[in-house]
Amino acid sequence: MITTTFRTDQEFFLDPQRCIGCHACEMACAECETNGHEPMIQVDYVDRFLSPQTSVQLCMHCEDPVCARVCPADAIMKDEFGIVHSANTARCIACSNCVQACPFGVPKKIEPLQLMMKCNMCYDRTSAGKKPMCATVCPSGALFYGTRVEMTTRRPNSTPVNQFRFGRQLVRTKVNIMMPKGATELVVDGEEASP
Amino acid sequence: MISTLNLRAAAVAALATFLLVAAILLGSRNLANFDPALVAYLFGCIFACFGVVYRYCVWLQRPPTWRYFARGWQLFFSRRMVVYGWELMKHFVGDLIGQQFIRNRGMTLGYGHRLMASGCFLAFAVTFPLVFGWIHFGLKPGGIDTYEIYTFGFKTGEFPLHTWIAEVIFNALNWSAMLVIAGVMLLMRRRLTHAGQIAIQTFEGDWLPLIVLLAISVTGLGITLDYKFMGGQAHQFMAITHAITVILFLIWLPFGKFYHIIQRPAQLGVAIYRKAGTEGPPAICPHTGEVFDFKMHIDDLKDVTAELGFDYTRNDGTSHLDLSPRGKRAALATAHLKAREQSGSFFG
């Protein structure tokens, strides 16, 4: 039974440019029985022809999670710590609305299970005061879990940002992305930020 | 707004409840065939009916749910009804009856759920008609070894006593209790040993339903065991605890985990929606160049997200939702790379 000792002073910091595409996070994530050995974090080449650059994406845990809002079955819940949980197994009807609506491309539909699964920031670990598995093993610091003070001490010339722009949509998240110093948001596509 | 939503749902629920009561009156020939001992159960059922229908209606009013609900029926009653009907049947048999997808989630879960669901449905099939007075049994006049079955007051069959058929029919609820107990045991064992389950389970969401089902089954079985082996000494206790647990189940049905029994058939709607979608044009990701879904789904999602107040439209009129999940992940990594490059430093 869950006895929560979730550490609210700790945050997740993502930095895709530090990713070396090793897939350690995926494999470590898949070790967890909660997700049936399916990785909930995803590493892909952006375009291997041009570059070895990889994308690495875990759930950003939106403040207003569109996945939960588009779920026809009320299967996705956000808890008091801001963690957006994986689909309730009894409710999910595998429609994949969340899969296609998530601006970060995070939820996965596992066809044979007729179930959506997504990152819940290692709720089994974080609720027990531990760090998420992916951030613990990441060999390059693309994934970091710790306090904001720790992060700003380590990387004084970068700014953690938790605001993204997808077209006209502004999305705020629990998870931070490490941006150049002074940045306030990451414009993924569409309109440039208006100051 | 909220109150109007609730009002609409309440009206539908009231109507449904009214229809149920009418059906009970009609089916039991003005309660002539009604067993007064079951009156508590009856009120539980009527409450559950209102609750379930009310919640279903509230649920349907959510834009994504309504979209699927409407699309599902619209497709079902289209000219291709045969095709979709067949698809519906396939999924009904495969998903709801076969429950293969639950098996795929784990062997223990699959078997446990299978046993539990079979027990429950068998019990529903027996209990509801009995409680509503739609079915009753009687000794065939002029004999002592033949029983008659009456459905809605009409005789629909008879069977001889003291044969295996009689045993099977009279003990149907006992069989279902045993199925449920076996299933609950498997699932409880899983909840105690499976690390993944232990990590995320909650009492209310995961243990309470199992406990309720176990209590219903054990007390139900207890009634039989009591009069068979204890001469009915504990009948009062067994009957009351059984009634309490069953009524608890009925009252909780619209709110708790058991609501998924009502909700799950929506999967069939999704199945025909997808069937229709894959017959139409595909959605191709501009980043990967690959098919990642069907266009109807993406178009519907654009509408639904807009209804919900999300706007992923880009300057050129295209949408962020045109990208596949992988394409979206690549877009973010690319945008981040660009931001880093513009700043002149990847690190720091």
Place this chain on the structure above:
Amino acid sequence: MATLPVSAEKLIASFGPSLNFPPQEGFPGRDEPDDVIKTHCCFCGMQCGIKLLVKNNRVVGFEPWEEFPFNEGRLCPKGVQRYLQNNHPDRLMEPLARVEGTGFRPIAWDTAFDQLTANIQRIQAQHGPDAFAMLSGVSLSNEKSYLVGKFARIALKTKNLDYNGRLCMVSAGAGNKKAFGLDRASNTYADLAHAEVVVICGSNVSETFPTLTHWIWQARDNGAKLIVVDPRLTPIARTADLHLPVRPGRDSALYGAILHQMIKHDWLDHEFIANHTSGFEEAKQAVADYDLEWAERITGIAKEKILLAAQWWGPAKTSFLLHARGIEHHSKGVENVLACINLVLASGRLGKPYCGYATITGQGNGQGGREHGHKCDQLPGNRDIENPEHRKYISEVWGIEEKDLPGKGLTAYEIIEAIDRGEIKGLLSICFNPLVSLPNNNLVRRALDKLEYYVCIDFFLNETARHADLVLPGSLQEEEEGTVTTAEGRVVRIRKAVNPPGNARSDTSILLEIARRLGAGKHFDFNSAEEIFNELRVASKGGTADYFGITYQKIEDHMGIFWPCPSEDHPGTPRLWEDRKFKTPDGRAHFHGVPYRDPAEITDPEYPVILTTGRVVSQYLSGTQTRRIGKLVNQYPEPLLEIHPGLAASLGIRQRELVRVVTRRGEAEFPAQIVETIREDTVFVPYHWPGRKSANQLTSGHLDPVSKIPEFKVCACRLVPTGKQAPAWEETKAYASP
């Protein structure tokens, strides 16, 4: 024997490689383990700390070990999946004797030992003691490495003992010994943190040492400029401040040219050069003509980039230069290393905080293994087997007559050549899979045919072991106590987590029993790994790699001790050369003149393309372990030929078309992976696969004259498009021997 007892397909059906996946619901008992063992990963030289979860004598999972100072819990995919080598269906659990036509038959240990000793004695009686050779490997702990060295010399009485480190970093070792008189990374990686310039020469760090990436990124967070020299744009090179895509085999020209610029612009530490080094004039003379135009012509790197690298490196106040197999796997591997060391010495940035130099040792115990005696020319403590004083000391420790101690033997590849010439008749191998890892492996296969008797100790039936007369089931890393020495020179403890399953035995007990049966029992009276280590401490005492002051207790208390550590009250030496007392005879660091010369095989009209080989992140060495772990295989299931679109277009090669690569030694077909991230004159194939997918069918057996490292990193090839699209990898018998 070259001919297998039955077809490779049948052997694969019985012995794998089969893919091990964790069960969907996890190994039972993982959440309530009997024991949590703090130990280290069994793979590369980083030796990351990891905790293994043990239930019922099975390793059922892992937990990050966040307190271990080097990796603080960080792991690469191999580390995450390493526990799956345990509980593996392919695990050998009985001694196996070869049976023609049926494969292998389990036999009793006693029978196996009898057969083995009879054959050793027969061959040595007929052809002399050196006709029985031994090949070893540095995935073995320090204790086992030491034991193998002693076993081969005293029990087997052969001089022909060598190890797979010969394919790894021997040229770095030789270069370091020449320049510093000692072979170890000069600094720990902690000195990367505030280095102004970090130069990575020929190392695909992000794929081969992923956990080292953290330290490099940390340096960059603190403002370091990163220069990466590699013919490919690797993940570590992608965001580098400067990527120098060197033409394979031309490394020493680049470093010569940078030294030329340092001299020209007087970016030199004259005080350091004058007081603590020798040979500067010689080095200066050698690069006198290496101007930028010349360097651009030879290396294929734009001269502006070379100049920029020199401008950053030259005047920097702090710096760290790292190199690995990319410059070491060459017929002039030692020269490349010395050319790098020249840059470090000229800058004087050594033996000070954030002033570092290191070779990134590749194998798990590549560092410790090469110090303690299974190298053909070495004795424990990094002593020289031909130095009379060293011989005398070790003979005393071992309790033998100095004359009974064999001299210098042949190196790994030379042993195979000697087998091929019929000079060596018998072979005992442990922890080595030469059929995959040696170059020109068609020769290796032919040589195996000529062996009268071949016995292999391993935990899986590796590709070479398929040819054995006798296979003895040994132990995994987590089945014995011991120590290893990481790439930083930190001696750490390997813990026994489980017992060997079935009738498998620990490697140590197998070697001790063979020694006893060969009549050398009195020299091998060890009851524990710690006893072996304590003898190693004495044997290494006074040598350059001095472990005398290191004890198991001390290692455990400090989570590792850096050698040299000459006495028990000595804290160990994380950073070398702070005292400027180099271990060379004159006490100075040595510059060497490194005149440029071409690699052994250069392109010509018949073989117009450069072939270079390397690794991928999900596989380790010859893949004996990692090709058996499901998710690692799925990540990169078959070797791909990386080729530039320009070269591909000129040959009409399409994406994933099967391309036949032909060299003077063999040919192999690989699916083309067309990428802009490689030089246009070069193609790349990773080497972890055997049989028809083996890149080492193509590589050359040219050796470095000093270190005898083979030239894996450059040879000449011809590309022949087949016109066929490559089938899905599952359909190709990637593992079958031809």
